[in-house]
Amino acid sequence: MSFFKTRKHYFQPVREDGKVETIPFLKAAADCTIPFLDILGPKAFYVVKTDINGNVTKLTKKYEMDPVNNSTLQGLVEGEVANNSALKGGSGTETLIWLKRALQFIRGMFVNLLNGVNDGENLIPCAAKSYESYLKPYHGWMVQKVFGLVTKAMPYRRDLLKAMGNGQDEETVINDMKEFLVLFGQNLDAVVEMYQSKNIDKEFKV
Template identity: 40%
Template sequence: LPVSTDCLGTPIVYSPVKADLTGNIKKIRAVYDSNPAKFKTLQNILEVEKELHGSAWPKIGATLALMWLKRGLKFILVLLQSISDGERDEEHPNLIRVNALKAYEIALKKYHGWMLQKLFTGSVYALPYKSDLLKALEKGKEVKEEESIEKIHQFLTRVTPILDAIYEMYTKMNAELSYKA
């Protein structure tokens, strides 16, 4: 099951989201690539950056990039979990606005200022239909909704514990920042 921001519909609306996620991945990857033996784990990267940057940490480098990446990934996971759980707008069951708003509320809203919150709320009207999202996740193949939902569930079962471990690491290392973008 490929999870990609390409599945979210209107490129002009969601291209900044995709650019943000891929930019954060590139920043983390660049640090890793600079010394793979030294940076075997994400925790190694955070520990080295904490020592290297002193009081500027965690507002810098791969630590900051991973912080925003994990938030974006949490948004995607909560969105998919909400769809998998069958949550929907009863009047418009093929729309995923309810799912996206729930995911935003849980994963990102508290980190965004008023302007970004309003921008997101407006952008949910550009989201694809649930059926189109599921088809995109299946790389265009026609698959029964139940099969797609089962694949989403399997994906969530594998990925959620990894993301939870990253959140726990940030908490233990006191690396989480609560400022608004």
Template identity: 35%
Template sequence: MSLFAKMEHRFQPVPDDKQILVQPFLQACNDGIIPFLEAFGKTFIPVKSDVAGNINKLQTKFDSDPEKFSSFNAMLEDEVKTQDTDLARVGGLWLKRGLEFICTIFRMMIEEYKSGNMSENFGAITRKAYEQSLKKYHGWLLQKMVLGISRTLPSTKNMLKMLSESEDTNDQLIMDMYQFEQELFANLEVLNALFINMDLDDQSKV
């Protein structure tokens, strides 16, 4: 069974009111995203730590009043109004961006596999995904760090093997990855629109 198929918590379908519930979203991140990043090995620890740190910021905000802050909308509206914390504004923004990077990696792997021309250089896939997502928000130093990390990643073959966690075929793994990517992407589209509409999509580089 693949990492994606055995997840206890998954990204939920987007409701009609576009209110993304915080707790199920964070549970899906902890069940699927963190283990995926762990599969990269020790060199990807900084990326995992960054994602986990942003998850923790949102969890802290949620835990302060679970009933009041059940949705991302409620969290962000509170911070815009009160300015008391920036846990959702900052943690949510950077978690969303990190997930967009990961979602792009999934999409590229799926597209390359379906084309029958998947690169064995997983670092190259990661660099391409980074250029299409996170790179524009990073300054020179962070860009160099990510480039260095990408050169130490396992081969694509080994990555697929680690994500399978069983004797499943790559066909089954890619199907599971596709389902996970679709669920994640649907949520990210709504979150991205939320940050833009609330004028919280800060384009400053770090």
């Protein structure tokens, strides 16, 4: 089975009320992206991997402080907005924004690969375009330089698909990727919509 069929945790359907359950989202975020970054290159993508892992840990602790009100990501953010702590450094709202952006970056790479943004076997354009869209607007000059090196460390397309295939052919891996992106995308879109409705997505930069 391919990488996409061997995860312990997967993104779950968004609830009918449009809310995303906190713990299933965080478990899937860690289990579906950190191993993928290891495939891309554990050293080159260490900064992204560490960022995701750290933010998942912080948000899990936020959840544990109030499991009832923080049972959904929307509930967590709305609670902080209500008590005027959302825009403070280290808030769950800020932490989730950075996790969202990192996940959008990864999702963007998958989508760009499926859409043929790559230059033949060269996947650098897939990573570079996704970075330009989802992370670069919030990064200062120094961080942009670091990520410029990160995106250039992308493996060749055939090597990536082989590593993710676990013996499966490329067509199977691509089909599994498309299936995985459905719920991944639905979850991310729900979080994006929440931040856009509150007009606070652009508040945090580094």
